[in-house]
Amino acid sequence: MAALTLRPVRPAVSADDDELAELDRSTWSTLHAVVPRPQPPYDPFFDERHPPEGFLVVEAETEPDGQARIAGYIQLVPPTPLAANAHVRQIRGLAVAEWARGAGVGRTLLRAAFAEARGQGANRITLRVLGHNTPARALYASEGFSVEGVLPGEFFLNGRYVDDLCMGRSLGPA
Numbered sequence: 001m002a003a004l005t006l007r008p009v010r011p012a013v014s015a016d017d018d019e020l021a022e023l024d025r026s027t028w029s030t031l032h033a034v035v036p037r038p039q040p041p042y043d044p045f046f047d048e049r050h051p052p053e054g055f056l057v058v059e060a061e062t063e064p065d066g067q068a069r070i071a072g073y074i075q076l077v078p079p080t081p082l083a084a085n086a087h088v089r090q091i092r093g094l095a096v097a098e099w100a101r102g103a104g105v106g107r108t109l110l111r112a113a114f115a116e117a118r119g120q121g122a123n124r125i126t127l128r129v130l131g132h133n134t135p136a137r138a139l140y141a142s143e144g145f146s147v148e149g150v151l152p153g154e155f156f157l158n159g160r161y162v163d164d165l166c167m168g169r170s171l172g173p174a
Contacts, residue, residue: 009112012055021045071100089117131163
């Protein structure tokens with residue numbers, strides 16, 4: 001793997017649409033996706049349910065050319081429009097480009113999401129992860145998430161039933 005230099009995490013912008021759509025398609029796997037593999041013609045990455053404001057991205061420069069491209073993204077949103085859980089943010093997507101795996105991109109995005117959530121007044125963060133996604137579960141656990149609920153056999157993927165795990169952690173005072 002070429003050496004990577006991560007740039008600071010930044011909010012996504014509309015101009016990231018094509019690059020994020022390609023990243024999303026290239027990382028699709030039943031390890032984490034419950035929707036079918038995207039097929040042409042491809043939809044835009046951003047739409048009214050998934051605006052740029054809900055995403056953080058990190059770019060990486062690869063050596064020796066120094067070209068920067070998006071290495072990963074994380075989607076961070078309020079779980080509902082209800083005032084009763086306005087103190088919570090939910091991670092609804094995290095993807096890391098194959099060429100950037102093992103360089104700390106996922107951990108960098110998680111920590112940026114924690115800071116962003118705190119900045120939005122949240123003191124708790126949640127996510128859902130498929131039970132068989134061992135690498136993601138290990139990352140989340142190492143960043144303080146714990147399993148708070150299990151929906152046994154919630155999805156049928158590749159000929160077998162897969163649990164859906166609800167994970168969460170405190171962010172401390174906002």
